[in-house]
Amino acid sequence: MNTYLELLFLFAMAVIGGAVNVTIGGGWFIIFPSLIFRGIQPVQGTATTTIVLLSGFVASSKKIKNTGEISKTHFNYMLSACTLGGILGAVLLIVFSHKVFETIAPFLLLGSWILFTFYNRIFNLFNSDNQLVTSFKCTPVKLISLFVLGIYGGYFGAGMGMLLFILFRFYGIKNNETLERVSLILIAVNNGIAVLIFIWSGLIFWPFALVMTAGSILGGFLGKAWNEKINTLLLKRNAIVYGATVTLYFLDII
Template sequence: MGTYFELFFLFLMAIIGGAVNVTIGGGWFVIFPSLIFRGIQPVTGTATTTIILLSGFLVSSKPIKKTKEISKRHFNYMVLACTIGGVTGAFLLVAFSHKVFETIAPFLLLCSWILFTFYNQIQHYFNAEFAVKKEFRYSHKKLIPIFLLGIYGGYFGAGMGMIIFILYSFYGIKNNETLERLALLLVGANNGIAVLIFICSGLIFWPFALVMITGSILGGYLGNAFKEKINIARVKKNAIVIGATVTLYFLL
């Protein structure tokens, strides 16, 4: 594959991945295998995928108004716990051998695909099962799952935003604006600190990353602009098939 065609292919995949990420989630299933297909090692591919998707996610996200369900102080505790988890997860990715990651990653990918495929059913279950919770009540114990989720986000991170939605639905938050704000800031803080560690560790493959960051940002804007006009159900079905193919490839 020629250099220009190769870069165009990655740019196109980044546009698709960025658009998918802001509409239905699951951009990981597009970006990560594209990098692996072009010969990038899985650990480097994970680090590079993180910065690509994070760029598109943050730049194309709409500002979220302050919500009343969680106080500013408690919200800061959650961001801090998730950020510390991100530092831990990123250092685990850097410190352990590539072979360890290559052994674990297919199963993490499988779990994220299951979550992506059955997300609506899982979310519906939590909304129905815990509808009796009238309001969110903060406790320090709630920081432990957020810290553990932060480790996952720094180490691998696929589907982290969906897990945040499910976790806080379990905690009693039903307001979508609150959930979106939580996902935006927790994912941003977690992946942001992880990306800084990846950059300092030399894990980002910049020749591809710079091209794909541009594509991801463009895809994010296009995804938000046409979200109301596209057939979300059909897009998700296609993404599920692609995700299943990618997952099977890495498992086998």
């Protein structure tokens, strides 16, 4: 493929991925395969995908002023646990051999696709019967669960936002605005610290990352602007089919 056509292709895929990511989620299924298709190794592709999607996600998000019913002290505990998990996850991606990641990545994709496809059912299944909490308090178990989820976010990260929503809803937070605020900050910091480690380790493929980051940011803004005009049900159905195709490809089934 001609170099200019290659960059145009990646830019276009990043615009689509950024828009999808801020509307229905699942941008990973668009950005990651695009990089692999252009010859990037899976580990480097994961690192590059993280910085591409994070850029569009953060740039198009609203400024967070408070964390709702979660006190600043308890939120700092949560943030610390998720950040430490992100550091460990990023280090594991670097330290483990590429063969290990290439072996488990298809199954992580499969798990992400299942989560994306059946998210509403899973979300309702884990919905706590508790009333809306007025003062969310951290416990060691909650912090450990955030730490483990943070490891996943730093190592792979696809679907982390959905997992955070499910986890916090299970713990009794029913205010969607609080869920969005907390998830946004935790994902930004978790992925952000992972990106810094990836940059330091030289895992980011910058020629593609710069072009796709610009596309992801544009896509994020377009997705936010057109969100109410988009048929999200139809979009998600198409995304499910596309995600299934990508997953089956990486599982060597098709």
